[in-house]
Amino acid sequence: MIKVSGLTKTYAGITAIRNLDFTVAKGEIVGFLGPNGAGKSTTMRILSCFLPATGGTASVAGFDVATQSREVRSRVGYMPENVALYPEMRVQEYLEYRAALKGVRGRRNRQRVNAVKELCSLRDVETKLIGALSKGYRQRVGLADALLHDPDLLILDEPTIGLDPNQIRQVRQLIRDLGKRHTILLSTHILSEVEMICSRVLIINRGQIAASDTAENLAGRVRTAGGVTAEIRAGTEDLKKALVALPGVRKADVAPQGDGWQECTLRTDADHDPREEVARLAAKHGWPLRALGREQVNLERVFTEITQAGEL
Amino acid sequence: MNFFTLLRREIRAFFLSPIAWVVLFFFLLMTGFNFYAGIAALNRGPSEVTVIEAFFNTIFFWFGFVLVFPLITMRLFSEEYKMGTIEPLMTAPVRDSHVVLAKYCGALFFYIILWLPSLLYFIIFSRITRLATAGASGPFLGAYSMLLLIGMFYLSIGCLASALTRNQIIAAIMSFSIITLLFFMGLLTFFVLNVTPALREVTGYFSAIEHMSEASRGILDSRPFVFYLSLTAFFLFLTFHVFQSRRWRN
Numbered sequence: 231m232i233k234v235s236g237l238t239k240t241y242a243g244i245t246a247i248r249n250l251d252f253t254v255a256k257g258e259i260v261g262f263l264g265p266n267g268a269g270k271s272t273t274m275r276i277l278s279c280f281l282p283a284t285g286g287t288a289s290v291a292g293f294d295v296a297t298q299s300r301e302v303r304s305r306v307g308y309m310p311e312n313v314a315l316y317p318e319m320r321v322q323e324y325l326e327y328r329a330a331l332k333g334v335r336g337r338r339n340r341q342r343v344n345a346v347k348e349l350c351s352l353r354d355v356e357t358k359l360i361g362a363l364s365k366g367y368r369q370r371v372g373l374a375d376a377l378l379h380d381p382d383l384l385i386l387d388e389p390t391i392g393l394d395p396n397q398i399r400q401v402r403q404l405i406r407d408l409g410k411r412h413t414i415l416l417s418t419h420i421l422s423e424v425e426m427i428c429s430r431v432l433i434i435n436r437g438q439i440a441a442s443d444t445a446e447n448l449a450g451r452v453r454t455a456g457g458v459t460a461e462i463r464a465g466t467e468d469l470k471k472a473l474v475a476l477p478g479v480r481k482a483d484v485a486p487q488g489d490g491w492q493e494c495t496l497r498t499d500a501d502h503d504p505r506e507e508v509a510r511l512a513a514k515h516g517w518p519l520r521a522l523g524r525e526q527v528n529l530e531r532v533f534t535e536i537t538q539a540g541e542l
Numbered sequence: 543m544n545f546f547t548l549l550r551r552e553i554r555a556f557f558l559s560p561i562a563w564v565v566l567f568f569f570l571l572m573t574g575f576n577f578y579a580g581i582a583a584l585n586r587g588p589s590e591v592t593v594i595e596a597f598f599n600t601i602f603f604w605f606g607f608v609l610v611f612p613l614i615t616m617r618l619f620s621e622e623y624k625m626g627t628i629e630p631l632m633t634a635p636v637r638d639s640h641v642v643l644a645k646y647c648g649a650l651f652f653y654i655i656l657w658l659p660s661l662l663y664f665i666i667f668s669r670i671t672r673l674a675t676a677g678a679s680g681p682f683l684g685a686y687s688m689l690l691l692i693g694m695f696y697l698s699i700g701c702l703a704s705a706l707t708r709n710q711i712i713a714a715i716m717s718f719s720i721i722t723l724l725f726f727m728g729l730l731t732f733f734v735l736n737v738t739p740a741l742r743e744v745t746g747y748f749s750a751i752e753h754m755s756e757a758s759r760g761i762l763d764s765r766p767f768v769f770y771l772s773l774t775a776f777f778l779f780l781t782f783h784v785f786q787s788r789r790w791r792n
Binding site: 275278279301303304306308310312313314315316318327328330335 | 543544547548550551554555558559625626627628629630631632633634635636637
């Protein structure tokens, strides 16, 4: 559905994205993650034909975003990070206008507008002026707008920003439902959302793709690259020295818990599991050991590891 | 089809904006006063000018006329840039040319609406006075055709100014400056006596006052038609390219 090759964008000498390469298959829900300023919104804006790329190519459903822009736009539903709407229009008339603009006319216009109002829970506010809506409702109008022409690809840039927890849950469920019929590229800072919804994660850092895999596989890679925890009763300095001296251990953090017990976190070389050595070490020194295991790795950890330490 | 969808929205946007109603109110006030002043002048004694000439050739008329274009056009593109609504607009499958034309035609429609009440002045006047010259079709058609032509040209200048900036005030100042400059260029021959015939001819093309003065006497020359229509097309062409270049400037 999306094919990006060597995509580069520079703004007044500053490179926002550099040689991006990735693909998104039809039917995938891909989480597009990265720290602020990493280039997520720029990439999404290029894919939705709002910005031209400085270099490289991108295509959506086989159409080039630069040369076949209108074909791409008629197949993409884009919800920008800051949903900008006409405040003087009412929700109903705005949606009718946007649907007509996207080529949805006549009876189908009414059908689609009704369908998206239902999907995005906008029935209660359909006669209200957009300028009088809360941030949450405006977000929903933006999402409804993206869905109006039943696009093949949905590009959602932080769709849950500004929503309350109930609304976030509703939108999350909505995206999950939409994922059954649409391909979705979703950018968000709520990583638990990505873990729950997305079939794949793309992490972009400093304008380059730093990782691309399922959330589980990425967690596995971080786990393999370190992340053993242990609780041992010993002197802080002695324990730290002994742990760092173990083969394959890159770094050992020892945090006293107050009752003589130390919480240890070990970073090791890839494919090295030091748990056996740690157990043997404790036994050798006669240090009581009450917990030993692999660190629980969630997407947040993966994100931090990748965006702070570089490519995985 | 998208053009008409965009045009409908533009026209609605005009009438949903408070600025439009303020402009309409003051414009009616200005044209009403101008009409009254014209009749009052004619009432003082025999005159060689008709009521149509008196209406379209006063300082009140030209003052309001030049001022109205920046007010109509300043928000066209600048507001979309400023509010960010340009992003959803341009990610919908619309042509850039349709956006430019719809905005221009919406402004033209509002401009025409501005002038419609003034038609009533002449109709009522000719009914009351039963003077043939009051409603004479030549001067009447001439003056209103010229009004439309000059309006089309000045609106295209306003469109270009609005496409250039996200600040409505700057857009208004820019279009006001260009329109005033062109307007005074036409007046150059009135103020500077020792101009060469060639310069007098060139500046004469820009003389909206001269064109209106002739047209309101019922003299229709094809040259101003060609001049204004081609310049309107040229400025719209520039607007289109400025609007398109926005993508590359980003």
